[in-house]
Amino acid sequence: MMIILALIRIAKGTGEGHPPVANLSGVPNLFGVCVYSFMCQHSLPSLVTPISDKKRVGALVLADYVLILGFYSLLSFTAIFCFDSSLLHDMYTLNFTDNCNVLGISVLRYFLGLFPVFTISTNFPIIAVTLRNNWKTLFHRDGGTYPWVVDRVVFPLITLVPPIVVAFCTHNLESLVGITGSYAGTGIQYIIPACLVFFSRRHLEPVIGRDAINKHQSPFRHAFWVWFVLVWAASCLMFVTANIILTETKK
Numbered sequence: 001m002m003i004i005l006a007l008i009r010i011a012k013g014t015g016e017g018h019p020p021v022a023n024l025s026g027v028p029n030l031f032g033v034c035v036y037s038f039m040c041q042h043s044l045p046s047l048v049t050p051i052s053d054k055k056r057v058g059a060l061v062l063a064d065y066v067l068i069l070g071f072y073s074l075l076s077f078t079a080i081f082c083f084d085s086s087l088l089h090d091m092y093t094l095n096f097t098d099n100c101n102v103l104g105i106s107v108l109r110y111f112l113g114l115f116p117v118f119t120i121s122t123n124f125p126i127i128a129v130t131l132r133n134n135w136k137t138l139f140h141r142d143g144g145t146y147p148w149v150v151d152r153v154v155f156p157l158i159t160l161v162p163p164i165v166v167a168f169c170t171h172n173l174e175s176l177v178g179i180t181g182s183y184a185g186t187g188i189q190y191i192i193p194a195c196l197v198f199f200s201r202r203h204l205e206p207v208i209g210r211d212a213i214n215k216h217q218s219p220f221r222h223a224f225w226v227w228f229v230l231v232w233a234a235s236c237l238m239f240v241t242a243n244i245i246l247t248e249t250k251k
Contacts, residue, residue, distance in 0.1 A: 001108070001112065002075065002078075002079075002092065002093070002096065002112065003071075003074050003075055003078050005096065005102055005103055006078035006079060006081075006082035006083075006102075007078055009082050009101075009102055010078065010081050010082055014101065015081050015082045015083075016082070016083055016084040016087075017079075017080050017081040017082055017083055017084060017085060018084075018085075019080045019081065019085060027239070044061065044064070047060070047061075047064060048060075048061070075092075079092060079095075082102070083095050090172075091116060093112045093113060093115050093116060094113060096108075096109060096112045096113070097109045097110070097112060097113035124163075128156075128159050128160060131159045132155050132156055132159045135155050135158060135159065136151070136155055179240075179244070182236060182237060182240035182241075183237070183240075186233050186236055186237055187233075190229050190230070190232065190233035190236075191230065191233050193229070194226050194229040194230050194233075197226055198223075198226050201223075
């Protein structure tokens with residue numbers, strides 16, 4: 001809906017966006033924001049698991065990522081040409097609620113304005129339960145059980161309180177997404193998977209031997225790619241940290 005509305009406005013010649021060819025000042029924060037694109041990977045297990053013949057699973061996953069990239073690109077490019085960049089909200093859906101020239105139907109404006117609420121309301125309970133269970137597993141001792149207060153009060157509180165505090169303390173969505181995406185997101189998307197691949201290979205090598213052939217092996221199976229991902233993650237963290245420091249010192 002947002003892509004079509006933006007395209008209609010651009011086609012009418014009423015688009016307000018005149019973006020420069022490039023703006024290098026936004027590159028450091030781009031690393032943190034782009035990390036959130038890894039959310040598309042959450043759907044891959046449900047896409048791959050039902051496939052019994054996985055000979056062409058690589059081509060299917062590639063097509064899936066190309067489709068996702070197409071939607072990301074359409075959403076981004078229509079946004080920068082449809083709206084004035086100086087007035088563009090960090091939460092993109094809000095641009096349609098404030099501007100009646102783009103969307104004149106009140107019901108649809110409210111729907112787009114509340115769309116992030118719908119998605120967060122459905123995802124947050126699932127993510128919170130998963131995090132609570134991870135906390136319980138992290139501090140679990142063999143043969144031991146948690147007291148009722150710890151199990152039913154302490155773990156839910158340490159799961160729910162931090163996001164609620166952050167929500168009340170800041171309204172700067174760009175900085176929030178940049179910081180959380182850069183540090184927590186980099187660990188989730190780059191560091192943890194690379195370490196899992198590295199240590200799982202070390203664990204399996206003496207079990208199945210070096211000469212074992214995996215017919216589903218990745219084209220990025222060489223150890224170089226593991227180290228490349230770790231170096232890339234470190235570079236992203238340095239860029240974002242330098243950007244945060246420089247931005248704060250200018251203030």
